[in-house]
Amino acid sequence: MTKPRLPPVIELHNLKKRFGIGDAEHYALDGMDLTIKKGEFIAIMGPSGCGKTTLLNILGLLDRSTGGEYKLDGQEVSTIGPRRQARIRSHQIGFIFQSFNLISRLSVIENVALPLTYKGITRTKRLQLASDMLHNFHLGEREYYMPYQLSGGQTQRVAIARALVNEPSIILADEPTGNLDSHASHVIMQELSDLHKRGNTIIMVTHNPRLTSYASRVITMIDGHVDTDTMILPELVKTIAKRPLNGTKKPKRKKRAAKKKEPA
Amino acid sequence: MRFLLLNHIQNAYQSLRSNRMRSNLTMLGVTIGVASITTILALSAGASKVVSDQVDALGGNIAVIRPGASPDDPLQNLTQPKIGREYAASTLTEGDLALVRSINGVSAAAPMMILSGTVKADQTAPDNTPIVATTPEFSDISGLEVRTGQFIDDVINPDTAVVGVQLSINIFGTEDSIGKTLTIRGKSFTVVGILTRMDDPINYNQVDFDTAVIVSLYNGKLLNQGVAQIQQINIKSTSVSDLSQVIIDANKALLSSHNNENDFTILSGDQISRPTSQLFYAIAGVSAAVAGISLLVGGIGIMNIMLVSVAERTREIGIRKALGATNSDIAAQFIIESLAIGIGGGISGYIIGYIFAFGISTFLTFDPVINWQIAAIALFISLIVGTFFGLYPAIRAARKDPIDSLREYN
Numbered sequence: 001m002t003k004p005r006l007p008p009v010i011e012l013h014n015l016k017k018r019f020g021i022g023d024a025e026h027y028a029l030d031g032m033d034l035t036i037k038k039g040e041f042i043a044i045m046g047p048s049g050c051g052k053t054t055l056l057n058i059l060g061l062l063d064r065s066t067g068g069e070y071k072l073d074g075q076e077v078s079t080i081g082p083r084r085q086a087r088i089r090s091h092q093i094g095f096i097f098q099s100f101n102l103i104s105r106l107s108v109i110e111n112v113a114l115p116l117t118y119k120g121i122t123r124t125k126r127l128q129l130a131s132d133m134l135h136n137f138h139l140g141e142r143e144y145y146m147p148y149q150l151s152g153g154q155t156q157r158v159a160i161a162r163a164l165v166n167e168p169s170i171i172l173a174d175e176p177t178g179n180l181d182s183h184a185s186h187v188i189m190q191e192l193s194d195l196h197k198r199g200n201t202i203i204m205v206t207h208n209p210r211l212t213s214y215a216s217r218v219i220t221m222i223d224g225h226v227d228t229d230t231m232i233l234p235e236l237v238k239t240i241a242k243r244p245l246n247g248t249k250k251p252k253r254k255k256r257a258a259k260k261k262e263p264a
Numbered sequence: 265m266r267f268l269l270l271n272h273i274q275n276a277y278q279s280l281r282s283n284r285m286r287s288n289l290t291m292l293g294v295t296i297g298v299a300s301i302t303t304i305l306a307l308s309a310g311a312s313k314v315v316s317d318q319v320d321a322l323g324g325n326i327a328v329i330r331p332g333a334s335p336d337d338p339l340q341n342l343t344q345p346k347i348g349r350e351y352a353a354s355t356l357t358e359g360d361l362a363l364v365r366s367i368n369g370v371s372a373a374a375p376m377m378i379l380s381g382t383v384k385a386d387q388t389a390p391d392n393t394p395i396v397a398t399t400p401e402f403s404d405i406s407g408l409e410v411r412t413g414q415f416i417d418d419v420i421n422p423d424t425a426v427v428g429v430q431l432s433i434n435i436f437g438t439e440d441s442i443g444k445t446l447t448i449r450g451k452s453f454t455v456v457g458i459l460t461r462m463d464d465p466i467n468y469n470q471v472d473f474d475t476a477v478i479v480s481l482y483n484g485k486l487l488n489q490g491v492a493q494i495q496q497i498n499i500k501s502t503s504v505s506d507l508s509q510v511i512i513d514a515n516k517a518l519l520s521s522h523n524n525e526n527d528f529t530i531l532s533g534d535q536i537s538r539p540t541s542q543l544f545y546a547i548a549g550v551s552a553a554v555a556g557i558s559l560l561v562g563g564i565g566i567m568n569i570m571l572v573s574v575a576e577r578t579r580e581i582g583i584r585k586a587l588g589a590t591n592s593d594i595a596a597q598f599i600i601e602s603l604a605i606g607i608g609g610g611i612s613g614y615i616i617g618y619i620f621a622f623g624i625s626t627f628l629t630f631d632p633v634i635n636w637q638i639a640a641i642a643l644f645i646s647l648i649v650g651t652f653f654g655l656y657p658a659i660r661a662a663r664k665d666p667i668d669s670l671r672e673y674n
Contacts, residue, residue, distance in 0.1 A: 062586060062666045083590050090588020101583045101670065105282050117271045118588040166588070 009073060009170060009201055010036040010059060016067035017054050017224075028054040029065065030224035036203065038169070041196040043215035044205045051224040052205040053174055059203060060093050060172045061085045090118045094163030098175040100155045102147040102162070109134065109143040112162045119166065133161045137191065153184030160191055171195065173204040177211065189214045268593065276601040279573070287605060290569045294609025294649055295616060297559030298642050301552055302617025305641065306632035307624065308548035314630045315468065315536075324504040326405065327511050327532040328468065329364065329497040329518070331355040355527040356494040358481075363521055364499060367513045369506040374402035376469065376496040377484045383477055385435040385446040393431060394476040395448055397484020405498045406469060413442045413457030416480050423483065425453035429461045430474040446477070449487050453479060463629055468536040469496070507532060559645065562609065563653040570602050570657035574664075581661055582669025591662040598658035599651065606650020607643070614642040 017029040028051040036042060044052050057063040058070065061077065070077045072088070080088070094115075095101075102111045112130035113123075121129070134140055137157045147155060156176060163171055173192065177185035185208075193214045196202050204215065212218045213232075220227045280287040331354040356375075364373045377397040383389040402408065403415040416426055425446065432441045432455070441455050462473050485492050499514065501507040511530050518528055574581070581594055621632035 057667055060586065062670075083592075086585070086588055086590040086593075089586065095586045097670070101579070101586075103580050103583060105279070114584070115587040117268075117275075118584075118590075118593060120268055123271070123274065162587070 008035045008071075009038050010034070010203075011071040011074075012069065013071075014068040015055075015058070015065050015070055017051070017058060017063070018066045027224050029058070032068070032225050034219070034226060036201065038201055039196075039199050041193070041202045041214065041216040042204065043212040043218045044203065044221060045207070045209065045212060045218060046221035046227070050221045052221055055221070056172050056174050056203065056205055059170075060095060061089050086118070090115060091166060092169050094166060094168035094171045096156070096159055096163050096171065096173040096176045098178040100147075100152075100159045100179070102155060102159060104147050107144050107146055108139065108150070108158050111147065111158060112165055115162060115166045130161075130165055133165045134158070137161045151184070152180050153187055156180060156184070156188050157191065160188070164195070169201060171200055171202045173202065175206055176204065177206070177208065185211070268596070272593075272596050272600045273604075275597055276604045279577075279601060280604060283573075286569060290565050291605050291609040291612065293562030293565040294559065294606055294646055295562075295613040297555060297562045297649075298610050298613025298646055299617035299620060300555035300558060301645065302614050302638060302642050303620045303624070303632075304548050304551045304555060305638045306618060306621040306634070307628070307630075308544045309633035309635065309638070310621075310625065310630045311544045313633055324533065325501045325507050326536075327499045327501070327507060327514075327530055328536055329356065329360070329499065329514065330529045330531065331495065332527060332529065354493050354495060355522070356497060358492045358494070359521065360518055360528075361494065361497055363517050364497060364514050367510060367517060369501050369503075369510045369513070370499055371502045372401040372405055372500045374399050374405050374498050375481060375492070375494045376402070376471075376498065377481060377488070377493050378471060378495050379484060379487055379493075381449040381487065383431070383435065383446060383448050385441075385444065386437060387435050389431060389435050389477075390475075394471045395484075395487070396471055396473075396476050396478045397481050397487070398478060399481050401500075402478075402498065405500045408462075408473060409460040410457045411460040412440065413455070415457055416478060417456075420456065421454070422480050423451075423453050424456040424480075426457040426459060426478040427455055428459050428472070428474040428476045431477060432458055434475070448477065448479065451483075451487065453477075453483070469498075559649060563649040566602050566605055566650065567653040567657060569605075570598060570654055571660070573601070574598060574657050574661040577661075578664060578669045578672045581664050582666045582672070585664075585666040586670065594664075595658040595662035598661045599654050602654025602657070603647070603650040606646045606648075606654070609649075610642050610646020613646070614639060617642070 012032050012034040015029050015032040015034075016027060019026050019028055028049075030051075032051075032055065044055065046052050054063065058065050061072075061080075064078070073092075077085075102108075103114070106114070109127060109130050112133055113126040116126040116129060131140070131143060134143055137160065139154065139157055139161065142150060142154065142158075147158070150158065156179075160176075171192075176192070177188050180188065189211055192202055192204065196214075196216070204211075206212070216232055218228075218230045218232065220229075358375070361373060361375050364370060375398060379395040379397065380392070381395055382391075383393045383395065398416075400415060400417055403410070408415070410426065411429065413426070414420075416424060425448070427435075427441065427446070429439055432439055435441075435446060436444055439458065441458065444455050445452050446455060447453070459473055459478075479487075481492065499510065501510040511532060515530055519526065522528070584594060584597075618632065618634070625631050
């Protein structure tokens with residue numbers, strides 16, 4: 001296990017994000033300190049309005065902080081121009097949204113191929129890569145469906161396929177299962193967990209405490225800063241990850257796994 | 265980066281196709297504008313070509329003398345038509361004609377005296393039937409061909425006339441009216457010749473010979489209270505190289521006989537057709553301005569639709585930005601879309617414009633001209649309209665904040 005010795009991918013120091021001016025001034029992030037290493041699966045929890053999504057947007061270079069430091073791969077982000085930032089988003093960051101955010105007038109395969117467009121890959125190559133990616137997610141038969149013809153779980157899997165098609169080093173997920181039922185949520189979390197095992201860095205925002213069991217590190221936030229920061233034992237992550245994909249009696253199994261642990 | 269342009273084009277194609285009705289209607293605005301401009305340009309080029317073709321066809325050895333000094337300002341040429349001169353006595357006289365004929369290098373010179381009056385036979389000819397009084401040389405200089413019979417002549421009975429084929433049909437009801445009698449201002453003339461159909465009412469003589477009647481200068485004077493009222497003297501030089509010298513000599517001779525008063529104009533080559541083509545260009549310019557307004561409206565239509573399209577796709581813009589699109593990628597996507605509308609409208613407008621031009625030309629005596637300049641103008645205009653009116657929506661799209669865009673519900 002060389003993981004802990006890897007250099008930090010993301011380093012935040014006293015990060016601040018202010019909204020509004022004057023009377024309406026409000027800090028969504030207020031002195032956030034965080035270091036994330038390569039290969040971590042981080043679940044960020046916290047009450048509504050504690051700045052989780054704002055944090056994710058800043059980490060994904062969609063938003064800019066108003067104070068403090070954010071180093072991505074050792075480079076201070078505020079010194080990077082908008083064009084380079086777009087390039088980083090294209091090459092290194094994959095987004096997964098709560099509301100999936102597929103483009104409704106494009107077919108599934110075109111949606112997945114979309115990020116490759118901005119890398120300057122030819123159409124044929126793009127569709128080929130997208131098709132491969134969809135096959136990985138068992139969506140090979142749905143390539144030419146339109147997004148509205150898919151179920152929520154399938155849609156989110158398409159969105160994950162899209163986030164991964166660029167082979168990003170960081171995956172940012174904003175409540176990826178927020179719009180899904182528990183079965184679909186489980187499938188999605190399995191996928192994310194598989195990705196984590198393959199060495200991807202995943203940062204996930206969630207409301208659901210049960211989902212934190214998939215993560216290697218759980219951070220709770222309150223009022224724009226870190227409240228608690230818990231590492232989860234890798235063994236536990238492994239046992240959970242081993243469960244079959246299509247297990248319908250997920251909650252029971254989970255309890256059993258927990259019971260087994262307790263006496264030991 | 266190499267393939268991005270291609271991507272944007274595919275993208276624009278896709279999004280235009282997904283809103284087919286809307287795209288086509290927007291395109292229609294540009295189509296109408298470009299079509300009207302194409303029609304106007306094609307027809308006006310055709311009209312001015314008719315005049316210049318005639319001058320070319322006559323060879324480079326024709327010059328005409330017209331009464332009155334030529335206005336230097338081309339605009340004055342247009343705004344002061346010859347109406348004013350109709351009431352004034354012409355400054356050209358029979359003496360001038362004799363003078364010109366005597367110049368070295370002049371092979372023929374013919375006067376033109378254009379009268380108006382009632383021409384009658386079985387039926388009365390239309391009011392504006394031109395009565396041209398001239399000398400026999402005229403047919404040679406102006407290239408008039410006689411279909412049957414002969415041109416007016418010095419030796420035959422002076423009370424004879426040559427009629428245009430259309431006039432013959434109008435007043436006698438037949439093309440073959442040789443030997444029949446017509447009356448001009450109450451005086452009888454026998455038809456001795458019928459002209460071949462020319463089909464060009466626009467020519468440097470400013471007379472449509474298909475509907476004209478030609479009589480001798482002697483009779484012309486009789487019809488005009490014995491005064492020769494010469495509107496134009498046509499000169500033909502012995503060879504093309506002589507023409508410039510002939511013009512200089514004629515100018516000198518006429519100046520000295522007119523007491524150094526510059527009250528005449530000698531025109532040759534392009535100059536002959538210039539007032540006519542200038543008139544056409546002015547008409548074309550005015551109608552092109554009207555067409556330009558419709559183009560402006562079409563452009564505003566593009567801008568309108570593009571703004572709607574940007575607003576509709578706010579969320580898509582957010583997604584694309586999150587997936588790595590730069591501001592210029594987004595701007596390019598929308599610019600290319602509006603450019604596609606512009607070019608599409610331009611191409612269909614060009615085609616429809618020519619269909620229109622050819623349709624209209626069946627009622628006219630000349631054909632529209634097809635040349636690369638008009639195609640280039642049509643394409644250029646549509647490019648400009650597409651870019652100019654697409655620019656603002658594209659910039660708006662590019663400047664959208666990704667987070668706000670993603671929050672949008674649609």
